[in-house]
Amino acid sequence: MVTNNHVVEGAQQVEVILTNGEHIDAEVLGADALTDLAVLRIPSEQITTVAELGSSEEITVGDTAIAIGNPLGTEFAGSVTQGIISGLDRAVDIDLNSDGQPDWTTNVIQTDAAINPGNSGGALINSKGQLIGINSMKIAQATVEGIGFAIPISDAEPVIEQLETDGEVVRPFMGISAVDLSTVPARHVQETLKLDESVENGIVVAKVQANSPAENAGLQQYDVITKVNDTAISSMLDLKTYLYRETKIGDEVTVTFYRDGNIQTATMTLDEQENL
Secondary structure (H helix, E strand, O other): OEEOHHHHOOOOOEEEEOOOOOEEEEEEEEEEOOOOEEEEEOOHHHOOOOOOEOOOOOOOOOOEEEEEEOOOOHHHOOEEEEEEEEEEEEEEEEOOOOOOOOOEEEEEEEEOOOOOOOOOOOEEEOOOOOEEEEEEEEOOOOOOOOOEEEEEHHHHHHHHHHHHHHOOOOOEEOOEEEEEHHHOOHHHHHHOOOOOOOOOOOEEEEEEOOOOHHHHOOOOOOOEEEEEOOEEOOOHHHHHHHHHHHOOOOOEEEEEEEEOOEEEEEEEEOEEOOOO
16 A cells, blocks of 8 residues: 555554455555655455556646545545646655755646645546546645645656565665855855856765765865766755666766866765665
8 A cells, every 4th residue: 555654654553444444554664755655564355456557647737637535534534526637747845854945856746636634645546547646735825726736656656666675765875965055155165165156056065974985986075066977966956856866876977076166077886875
């Protein structure tokens, strides 16, 4: 069974309520905060049918969208609301550590099918009854009406498979912490980093993790990274997005950076991300 990570996060015990009202203990096989997905397991003899997966890559704006869930809790369990696909490839920033900076950008399906508190983890299906998304969030403002979001099933499938088999999603990393160059005072850009005005974007290395790919490649504190391979990097979000979506563990990448005002490159082999 698939639901949202925020539905089960921090729970000591998870219980599933079947359509016949029976309560069954569930085991969390794995969860991933970045994609807000979790996989649960219950005894197979309790399952008589499974959802047919559709393709979120084949849907278009205006297609019928049907949301299934438990708005406001079990009292309204199994509620169904209907709308349309309002938008595709919407980008929603996710701040996991509440520091005011996005840690990840999630691509979601936008729908006007009513999604209320309690709908999280429910199915978004098409007119054929095929699963095209997993309801995840809505914009809850008094001035906003009918803007809900679902994780596209085509994006969710590989994450679900990793959670089911490995219990976690393993991602590549370089082994640095950094700040956006745009946040560094102009005086430090000139005096500490020794950059001229032509360098406008990048990330400034604050710390290099011991025995990491970055250390092995020779990166140092105050290096200003501007590119990974041919992709421009202007924020830590840019770096995470490129690494997590375009590379895998063991890949060799070329990092372009400035040190004391001089442009350099380094090659590193990406290792396994240990912690988010």
